[in-house]
Amino acid sequence: MNLLLADDEPLMLQVIKAYFMKEGFHTFLAQDGEEAINVFYQHKIDLAILDWMMPKRSGIEVCREIKKMGRTKVLLLTAKGNVDDEFLALQSGADDFVRKPFDPRILLLRAQKLLQLGAKMTFGDLTVDLDAQKVYRDGNDVQATHKEFELVKYLAQNKGQIITRKMLLDQVWGLDYYGEERTVDTHVRRLREKIGEGRIKTYRGMGYSLVADDE
Secondary structure, eight states: OEEEEEOSOHHHHHHHHHHHHHTTOEEEEESSHHHHHHHHHHSOOSEEEEESSOSSSOHHHHHHHHHHHSOOEEEEEESOOSHHHHHHHHHTTOSEEEESSOOHHHHHHHHHHHTTOOSEEEETTEEEETTTTEEEETTEEOOOOHHHHHHHHHHHHTTTSOBOHHHHIIIIIOTTOOOOTHHHHHHHHHHHHHHOGGGEEEETTTEEEEOSSOO
16 A cells, blocks of 8 residues: 655654554655645555645645545644534545544554455455454465465555565564565465465566456
């Protein structure tokens, strides 16, 4: 999932970014409204989290621009607290509205709800149960190891995108892991044996991608 975070407070951006990256989001940052719009047009954005009060162009203006162009979800952040402000935010096309200050964990849950990233992700006969940390094929537990689960979870959250070995190492094994990228290949091979060879597509010299069907 590609996430646009726009706020003129650098510390706020970094805190929110850390929470979302941990859950597998690709995050793009902007510190004013114009930069946010530029990022939106340069990348396929699934969710935009916009601060209302930003330099150059407000979050409301950016929201309206984004909503004219497609179905990207928009969540507005603001210190404003009265009913009229909330009405204006939703009238501009925003899908949700969160008042500052807020707990980043709550923001993450609201974002996941907007994107319909519930406790389970299903792709044909494949189900990734985030709560149970299990992977099912045709309703049967494939007995995925912890690393295999984290691997398929990250690929599922970014379905259709090519994920490099380096990205998988950083997200699944951690930034402090210094092993070889071949470790990823080994785990992908074992995972394919459990969920189906056609589920994970290899892009030579680039990385891997989860596909919807065994085709």
